[in-house]
Amino acid sequence: MKAAIVGGGVIGGGWAARFLLNGWNVAVFDPDPDAERKINEVVANARRSLPSLYDRMMPTEGTLTFHTEMADAVSGADWIQESIPERLELKHNVLCAISELAAADAVIGSSTSGFKPSELNGKGARAIVAHPFNPVYLLPLVELVGDAGVTAKAADILKKLGMFPLILRKEIDAHIADRLLEAVWRESLWLVKDGVATTEEIDEAIRMAFGIRWAQMGLFETYRIAGGEAGMKHFMAQFGPALEWPWTKLMDVPEFDDQLVGLIAGQSDAQSGHMTIRELEHLRDDNLVGMMRALKKTGSGAGGLSVGMRSPFRFTRTQSCPSP
Numbered sequence: 001m002k003a004a005i006v007g008g009g010v011i012g013g014g015w016a017a018r019f020l021l022n023g024w025n026v027a028v029f030d031p032d033p034d035a036e037r038k039i040n041e042v043v044a045n046a047r048r049s050l051p052s053l054y055d056r057m058m059p060t061e062g063t064l065t066f067h068t069e070m071a072d073a074v075s076g077a078d079w080i081q082e083s084i085p086e087r088l089e090l091k092h093n094v095l096c097a098i099s100e101l102a103a104a105d106a107v108i109g110s111s112t113s114g115f116k117p118s119e120l121n122g123k124g125a126r127a128i129v130a131h132p133f134n135p136v137y138l139l140p141l142v143e144l145v146g147d148a149g150v151t152a153k154a155a156d157i158l159k160k161l162g163m164f165p166l167i168l169r170k171e172i173d174a175h176i177a178d179r180l181l182e183a184v185w186r187e188s189l190w191l192v193k194d195g196v197a198t199t200e201e202i203d204e205a206i207r208m209a210f211g212i213r214w215a216q217m218g219l220f221e222t223y224r225i226a227g228g229e230a231g232m233k234h235f236m237a238q239f240g241p242a243l244e245w246p247w248t249k250l251m252d253v254p255e256f257d258d259q260l261v262g263l264i265a266g267q268s269d270a271q272s273g274h275m276t277i278r279e280l281e282h283l284r285d286d287n288l289v290g291m292m293r294a295l296k297k298t299g300s301g302a303g304g305l306s307v308g309m310r311s312p313f314r315f316t317r318t319q320s321c322p323s324p
Contacts, residue, residue: 001062002027004077006070006094008035011111012083013042014136016064019079021050021137022161023059028066029073036066041278046137049285053138053162053292074101079157081130083111088119095125107154113178116171117146130154131175132163135281138288140164140302143175164305183250192264193254199264200271215291216300 003019005012008030016039020026028039043064051058067073074080080098084090091110098108109130110120120127128146133139142158144151145168155165168175174182184206191197197205213222220232227235254260272280295303 001025001079002077004029004073004080005039005083006030006073006080006098007083007085007111008032008039009083010038010042010134011132011136012081013039014046014132014134015081015083015111017043017046017050017137018161018163020062020064021046021058023062024079025062026064027073027077028064029068029070030066031068039064039066042135042137045135045278045281045285048282049289050137052289070097071101074098077102077106079107079109079154081109081111082127086112086114088115091115091120092123092125095120095127096123099125099127107150107157109154114174116173118171126150128154129171129175130158131178133177135285135288138285138292140305141166141177143168143177145171145175162305164302186250186253187248189254189260189264190249190252192267193260198271199267203271215302216295216298218301 001023002025003015005016005019005026005028008016008028012028012030016026016028020043028035030039032038065073080102082091082094082098084094091112095108095110102108107130108125108127110127111131112120112129113131115129117127117129120129126147128144128150131143131145133141140163142163142165144154144158144165151165151167155167158165166176172179188199188202191202192199210222217225223235224232227233227238275283292302295301297303
């Protein structure tokens with residue numbers, strides 16, 4: 001099996017590592033002269049951490065190649081993953097080119113965190129949204145949006161890679177998880193801007209409490225327990241009225257001026273600047289592996305994953321992309 005990665009940043013590198021360590025050959029196209037170095041560093045992180053999740057030997061690692069022409073990278077690929085910057089015009093051009101070059105039965109996925117398939121394919125491409133989370137080689141969730149047949153095929157492939165495909169019922173801006181993250185992010189920006197808390201204090205509030213609960217039960221199951229023996233109805237009746245209180249600024253966004261950016265960047269440097277990015281990545285990966293292995297004992301959350309079987313499917317190309 002062959003995967004082609006178009007765009008070799010943090011997310012593209014994570015995709016490359018996930019496929020590669022699961023036995024796929026991986027071809028990378030990225031005009032960045034540092035792409036090979038960057039991806040090899042991500043792959044090195046994956047080699048260090050991903051095998052620790054398994055109680056068995058992983059498949060023989062595939063072959064990683066780098067290409068100066070997109071056509072060479074895409075040729076013969078079963079899965080092509082686009083992970084370029086979030087600029088719709090750029091994605092139109094790249095996805096149209098991929099759609100013309102790719103085999104008719106290849107999955108074409110976009111790592112977009114916000115655009116809908118109808119937007120991505122507005123110029124005649126045939127991509128689905130396959131939105132992962134960093135680090136892609138460890139975190140299992142991939143949000144799939146688009147043609148039902150293609151997302152079904154994609155889900156079968158992703159399960160064999162040890163991932164958790166979540167097929168959305170309908171397309172929506174920013175999908176599911178990023179919409180939830182955006183809400184927490186906005187509130188956090190206000191807390192820093194208004195001097196209520198520092199970046200470190202906000203991170204402590206998450207990792208010392210509800211972050212741990214969410215890792216194994218999510219939101220609604222956690223709140224069901226909060227309702228006690230009376231369950232979710234009691235919880236909703238007790239805490240529902242609080243939704244009308246002026247606790248949130250979700251509909252109001254703080255201005256990203258130099259003062260706010262400098263304030264947050266300075267606090268972040270004070271919080272974590274004593275560690276390099278590689279050291280932070282290793283710390284993150286070790287913690288993720290430890291928590292997922294702990295969850296495996298009860299089959300909760302990410303610890304309940306199993307590898308699925310792939311089913312056959314062929315996609316027939318019915319339209320041609322215009323020239324970029």
